[in-house]
Amino acid sequence: MQLYNTLSAREREVLIEASGEDRLTISFYQYAHIGNPQILRNHLFLKWDELDVLGRIYVAKEGINAQLSVPRIQFDAFKEHLDSITFLNGIRLNIAIEQDNKSFLKLKVKVRDKIVADGLNDSSFDVTKKGVHVSAEEFNKLIDDPDSVVVDMRNHYESEIGHFQKAVTPDVDTFRDSLDIIEDQLKEHKEDKKLVMYCTGGIRCEKASAYYKHKGFKQVYQLEGGIIEYTRQVRDQGLENKFIGKNFVFDERRAERISDEVIAQCHQCGAPCDTHVNCANDACHLLFIQCDDCKAKMDACCSEECKEVHALPYEEQKALRKGKVYSNKIFKKGRSEALKFKK
Template sequence: MQLYNTLSAKERAALIGEAGQERLTISFYKYAHIGNPRLFRNHLFVRWNELDVLGRIYVAHEGINAQLSVPADNFEAFKDHLDSISFLEGVRLNIAIEQDNLSFLKLKVKVRKKIVADGLNDASFDVTDKGVHVNAEAFNALIDDPETILVDMRNHYESEIGHFKNAITPDVDTFRDSLDSIENDLADHKEDKKLVMYCTGGIRCEKASAYYKYKGFKQVYQLEGGIIDYARQVEAGKLENKFLGKNFVFDHRRSERITDDVIAHCHQCGKPCDTHVNCANEACHLLFIQCESCARQMDDCCSKGCKEIHNLPYEEQKRLRRGKGASNKIFKKGRSPVLKFKS
């Protein structure tokens, strides 16, 4: 029984191009008790591999977090399979605003301790005692209320290219970092203010809302479906769009444009730009914002040092990397002294 990918990303991309079929980029999550995550993982891999599903899926005892790409022609079969699983029947699917047939190139279903790394001891509070879920219309009304504090539950590199007007955007590297930081900053408003949170698709707010209620916040709300579903609801209902810029996403697209506003800047020259790239030097791979002009000048690299290495013969690059671990810059998401205009 095949429980692994047999094609490389390059081979898969070629097949997708030859097939000429439209694919849908989808995300969903569900907190639920899964007794045997590994068995469940194997079940998903076998069935989804048959449907040509690609993506990154995390399974844990606490539930599932999925970001994937499915052929449009197989969507109904995929949805039927989800509905055949008791706790996933009718689960909300966030379908991407901007589609890209190459958003994912492999099927990766991994067993993790948690579906989102939050650093919390779930046994210490009731994770089911969540905040109030609100749709786009109610969300807009809430954030217009002067008694509301609006908080972005994402990381600095996500909110840098797009966020809601007047939102608090914590300067953090991880979701785990944001939890205590936000509580400390808002400690004086647990009783008198409405705490309204949002994230990409809703999963981080799901856990955070329960945590903040446990920590004493009396009025806790979260945007149902996150930014992805907000954009869809705004368009369908002709509502005022209070988001600015792009929504960062965790696939090959890296972002979806929600509005025409460009609120970020190239990290190398400072010009308005909101295009995330990875440094072309394979020993670096730093995520940063780079405009087209700097990309040409720097050969898609983050620094002169990386440019020099990138222009070496490939075998020489491999020799220089041999025996060295992955650069810490890979995990710093735009934090590097070589980026002069990183805000």
């Protein structure tokens, strides 16, 4: 019984190109009580591998968080399978605004302690007592309400390229960091202000809204389906779009353009730019914003040091990395002294 990938990303990419079939990029999440996540993980892998589903899926005792790509021709079969699972029956699917057949190149279904790394002690509050879900139209009204405080629950590198009008955008590296900052900033307004939150697809707000209600906030709202669903409703219903710039996404596309405004700048020269790249030096891989001119000048690297390493023959690069332990510190997104124009 095969429970793992047998093809490399490059081999899968070739197959996708040869098939000529369109694929749909989809995300969804659901909090639920799962007794044995490993059994569910294996079941999902076997069925979805059969349907040629690719993506990154986390399963935990608290539920499931999925970002994936499915052949358009297999969508009905995929949806039928979801509906056959009790806690996923009828679940809302966030279908990407901008499609890319290569958004994912492997199927990874992993068992985790949590479906979102939030650092919270869930036993201290009831995650089911969440805030009020609002539609795009209702969210627009809340943005215009002087008694509302709109908060971006994403990290700094996400909000840097796009966010809602009037939103508070905490300069944080993790979701957990933002929770304490927002509570401290609004501690005097737990009763008189409407706390209105949004994130990419809704999952971070789902946990945060319950957390803030537990912390004493009386009026807590969250954007149903996040920025992805908001954009779909705005376009389908002809509503005013109050999101500026791009929506960062966690797949090979890296972002979906929501409005024409470019609100970020190249981290190396300061020119208007909102294109995220990873440093070409495999020992760095830093995520940062780089314009085409700097990409050519810096050989797709974040610094002169990385450029020098990247210019070495592959075997020499590999030898330099040998024996070294690379922690998450080198993957700090958009944080480096070499990035002179990082806001």
